[in-house]
Amino acid sequence: MTYFIDSLIAALELISSFDPYIYRIVATSVSISLIASLIAAILAVPAGVFMALNRFIGKAFIQHLLNTLMAMPTVVIGLLLYGLFSRLGPLGHWGLLYTPMAVIIAEAILIFPIMMNLTITAVNSADPRLKPTLISLGASHFSLAINVIRVTRFAILAAIITGFGRAIGEVGAAMMLGGNIEGFTRTMTTAIALETSKGEFELGLALGLLLLIIAFILNFLLSWLHRPKS
Secondary structure (H helix, E strand, O other), X not given: OHHHHHXXXXXXXXXXXXXXXXXXXXXXXXXXXXXXXXXXXXXXXXHHHHHHHOOOOOHHHHHXXXXXXXXXXXXXXXXXXXXXXXXXXXXXXXXXXXXXXXXXXXXXXXXXXXXXXXXXXXXXXXXXXXXXXXXXXXXXXXXXXXXXXXXXXHHHHHHXXXXXXXXXXXXXHHHHHHOOOOOOOOOHHHHHHHHHHOOOHHHHHHHHHHHHHHHHHHHHHHHHHOOOOO
């Protein structure tokens, strides 16, 4: 018990002293996750709105596929992308392996089905009179989608925040594709795994506490977005 308390105190001291090694890792992790979330949102939100507003052949299959992808282990995504990006892989000439871009692509793929599914749920939960009303007023497909996004913007923003929270907590694919290179691809989760394995429990605990703080902030934002509107 004394060991844990001493380690916790040391971790808090590292955080309060703004240790450059720790905060460089935090900055790398946040920037990678933000870019991945932006890319995923640009693709997932329009796709989710389109799927929710339209009926077409194969819609049920796509929904089933999205549900399956949401449950896919991250190491599987990392393994598939590793095969593509490795030197002998079909995309090896791009030189993406062990770069931040490889981690960004993995995280974007990981959170895309989450954002799209939550966007579909948000649109389907909107007032059922919204779509027929807009169509009766002569709204085009594009105008219909824009108005639906505007009405459900808080729920869609919550979907994006949820995706970001999932991305920043990713470890499997980030370790496989990023290589855990200090100052380049080392994220909070991969650093926690590394420092703990080295016996640097205080460093790992400090990063874990910062990750919890970020998770708390994200959950606070989600609660604020889902609060009852007066």
